[in-house]
Amino acid sequence: MANWELVPIELLRVLVVGVGTVAGVIPLIWMFDPGFALVAPTTFLTPGAWSEQVASVVQLHPWRLILVLVIWLVLSLAAFLVSCFLRGGTFGVLVAADRQALPGGRRSSAWFRTFSSRNFRGWGSRLWRRYFWLANLDVVVVVLLLALAAGLALSVEWALERGKTAVAGGLGCVAVPVFVAVLIASRVWVAVARADAGRNETTVGKAAVRAVSLLGERLGTLFLLVGVVAALSFALWVCFFAVNVSLGRILGEDVLAQGIANLALAVFEMAMISLLALWFNGSLVALVRSEPKSVEQP
Numbered sequence: 001m002a003n004w005e006l007v008p009i010e011l012l013r014v015l016v017v018g019v020g021t022v023a024g025v026i027p028l029i030w031m032f033d034p035g036f037a038l039v040a041p042t043t044f045l046t047p048g049a050w051s052e053q054v055a056s057v058v059q060l061h062p063w064r065l066i067l068v069l070v071i072w073l074v075l076s077l078a079a080f081l082v083s084c085f086l087r088g089g090t091f092g093v094l095v096a097a098d099r100q101a102l103p104g105g106r107r108s109s110a111w112f113r114t115f116s117s118r119n120f121r122g123w124g125s126r127l128w129r130r131y132f133w134l135a136n137l138d139v140v141v142v143v144l145l146l147a148l149a150a151g152l153a154l155s156v157e158w159a160l161e162r163g164k165t166a167v168a169g170g171l172g173c174v175a176v177p178v179f180v181a182v183l184i185a186s187r188v189w190v191a192v193a194r195a196d197a198g199r200n201e202t203t204v205g206k207a208a209v210r211a212v213s214l215l216g217e218r219l220g221t222l223f224l225l226v227g228v229v230a231a232l233s234f235a236l237w238v239c240f241f242a243v244n245v246s247l248g249r250i251l252g253e254d255v256l257a258q259g260i261a262n263l264a265l266a267v268f269e270m271a272m273i274s275l276l277a278l279w280f281n282g283s284l285v286a287l288v289r290s291e292p293k294s295v296e297q298p
Contacts, residue, residue: 020079
């Protein structure tokens with residue numbers, strides 16, 4: 001791989017988002033459930049006890065709760081901004097590498113070598129705002145889809161309460177598959193928009209609109225690519241699950257050895273998933289840039 005440094009960078013991006021989010025959530029959980037422990041939970045509150053504990057914390061420690069929420073928001077926002085910077089640098093490098101794919105015979109991987117610390121920082125500094133606002137647009141789409149799902153669920157419940165089983169069955173057999181298809185299409189749309197956002201001549205709005213156009217123009221190609229990635233992801237999961245089970249049998253009850261082996265295996269699995277994600281993103285970049293000018297937005 002010509003730009004192999006993007007693999008650990010993608011792994012770092014996932015870790016930053018995960019750690020930044022979890023680091024703020026854990027103190028919030030501890031405030032509501034003092035018996036919660038990260039490694040070995042001692043006791044869990046029942047739903048009724050949870051509501052009482054939440055009311056108690058809000059009444060007795062409102063400022064402490066506000067402080068914890070502020071810390072969580074700050075950590076999450078910081079992780080999100082770092083993620084946008086890393087994503088901008090990654091797609092900038094991928095787009096620059098695809099520009100090297102000139103017509104002709106097969107070239108060595110060195111021809112597509114576009115990564116450098118300076119280039120990555122430059123692309124990240126230039127593109128992070130695009131990915132910030134594109135992520136916010138994606139949040140709006142997800143909220144609308146959740147509202148649609150809630151509306152479907154309430155409609156089915158309304159139909160069942162009034163004995164209209166045929167209507168409920170129709171909603172379940174028709175609306176639910178359509179909703180699942182729209183949900184999958186929205187995830188493909190945002191992936192294509194991210195690939196397009198790395199180009200020099202685009203904006204967030206143009207990337208979003210062009211992604212919709214490409215989704216209609218190259219629907220089969222995109223879903224084939226998604227299917228290949230899904231199949232490879234499942235194959236990776238099966239392989240690592242089998243290795244994990246085998247290591248458990250080999251190491252027996254050696255807790256330390258099992259912990260080290262599981263940690264190493266988890267890091268290697270995340271690295272492989274990052275490599276697969278980069279291949280997927282690189283394929284989308286190539287697809288976006290290969291489209292004729294008629295698909296380009298002015």
